[in-house]
Amino acid sequence: MLGTIRFLLSFCVIAFHLTAAIPNLGQLSVNCFYVISGFLISLVLNETYNFKIYPFAANRFLRLYPAYFAVAGLSAIFCITINGYAQFHTSWTESAGAKSILGNALMFPWAFFSDDVVPVNFIGADVLQSESPLFRLVPSTWSVGVEITCYFLLWLFSSRSLLAALSTVVVGSLWQVYVIKSGADPRLGYFPVPAALLPFGLGALAYHIARITKPRQLKDGHAVLFTLLLITAFSINWRISTTAGQIIGSVYYYTNDLLAFAGIILINRSKQRGSIGKLDKFLGDLAYPMFLGQYVFGFIAWKIIGTDNPIRSNQVFVLGSLITVIASIAVAKLVDRRLNNARNGIRTSAGQQPLAGNVV
Template sequence: MLGILRFFLASCVVVFHFSGSVPTIGILAVNFFYVISGYLMTLVLHETYRFNPVSFFSNRALRLYPAQLAICMVSIPFLWGLSNAQSFHPLWGTAQWQDWIGNILIFPWTFLPSQHFRISPTTWSVAVEICCYFLLWLFVSRRAWTAISSVGLAILWQAYQFHVGADQGSHYFPVSAAMLPFSLGAASYFATDMLSRSKSRKHASTVNQLAILISVIAVFVINWRLALRFDASPFYGLFYYVNDILACVSVIILHGKKYHGITKNISLWFGDLSYPVFLCQWLGAFIAWHIIGIGSPMRSWWVFLIGYVIAVGLGVCIVLLVDRPIQALRARVREIALAPRTPLRQSLN
């Protein structure tokens, strides 16, 4: 069910950007997504990759970069062939040589000013994730105490930003801000690990799975409504941080049971779709705006609906034509990571 939840969160970002009528929900969705990523990356680091950096980062690269590069190749003809690209998004202006390096490698966006040309504007958050993956591997996800210590350090950093009166975005955009939800996700893994030792995981019926998923989504939406009403800033406030706690509880509940059959396949499909849809949302909306007419508002429910359909269609193509063909290679990387270690391998690692 985490795959369906991730797709829902990606969809929240799309409606936030393009409907013009649903403020702040995308910010909470990204932080919720960060918690899920922290949890899943900690899980695979312990249970699949055993902190082998070559296997872990190779598989992450195979997941992130082929889809990103494919979307860039599809996007460029539209950005250069259709009018008013820079009006639709200011980042679609003139590209310099360092911008092409950033678009290829992704992670430099964490260290470069936001005004640099980005083919997929949302890759700033992917760059943050890549940097957080490194910190998870390096320290955060190693032990329960390292995860808890990281949560404490992240809280202190947030408190310091309040103390010095830092810009509101400092609570959300940089890697240092993202480490709070990522560390909470890592801590959630260790909480789940402790629970799994005392209670065996059982298959959940489809009805129970859907009930849990709907409950998680409903609580997320209620918290968003409260944040919209009471929080002074979309980048921080009581409900902004409650959102992270809700995400921790959600991943523990949703990953506490084994899923199988059609429910598992649907969840996997939606999980695979979440990343390409997230990446190509701006392209989909830009095309939709031209379909509706460039004299119409750039942000509207029609731009969202048509752009969302286009983004999902492109996402399906990316999954089928890019992701699926390299799944065998990714599976091979996992097999190597799971293989018993010989004395030579142990000495090398």
């Protein structure tokens, strides 16, 4: 049921960004994404690729970049041909400099190129900092850049053993303590790579705990029930967090990570059969292009509604999310599915059969 959860998390991020009226939902959803990614990448590194870097990297490229290039291409076209693009998002207000060109071409540098909108410069290096907003064709790719960097760290160390995963959790926790105790910008507990080490490490830890304890695979009905319970717990924690002020560094911020960690251990290998299984995979396939396209297609919704209306509103969210889902279905069918044979061939070349129902 991880596909359904990932779809719902993408939807929560879209609601957070396009309404600008639902506090904390985006940060909590992204961190849940990170925990799930930490688990799934640890799973395939250990059970499909046996830590062989070239097939793993090739498969990650085919999963992430073609869909990105499709959305980024649309964004470039809209930027050139439709008036008002710069009004919709800060990342579209400046012309593209050298950092922006490199980030838009390779995506992973966004984990390090920083501005006031996305403060990922955790070492404070002047060469990585921009005084004006960087031009990101797809604004949400800063998070994908962080994910790509963490994939490398999972391959290099964090996913290789229980002790390595636990060490990553400790390092990620120490970074959070540093941000809180030092009086640093609290956003450094969310945006940069060190902040992502805690949820990614928890995901890797969940994999190794599940492998050691070998929990019984849940039956279809039980898997659905536990998924609903996890969604409910996430919703309750989010709702209570809205009364807490600053979410980053709060008890609700870390409770969210622990809920995702516990939920993955419970439902990680449950395989749904029949129509439920097909729906779960279908929804999971949409999560990534939805996450990429939220602002691009939200802009189209705003133009349809009328630019005399607010840039962020429930109307923009409803129409924008609808357009985003439709566009994501097109990306999944026209781009991702055409690459399935190539990706399966890469998995096989790694010396392992593709995992059944593999969503990564």
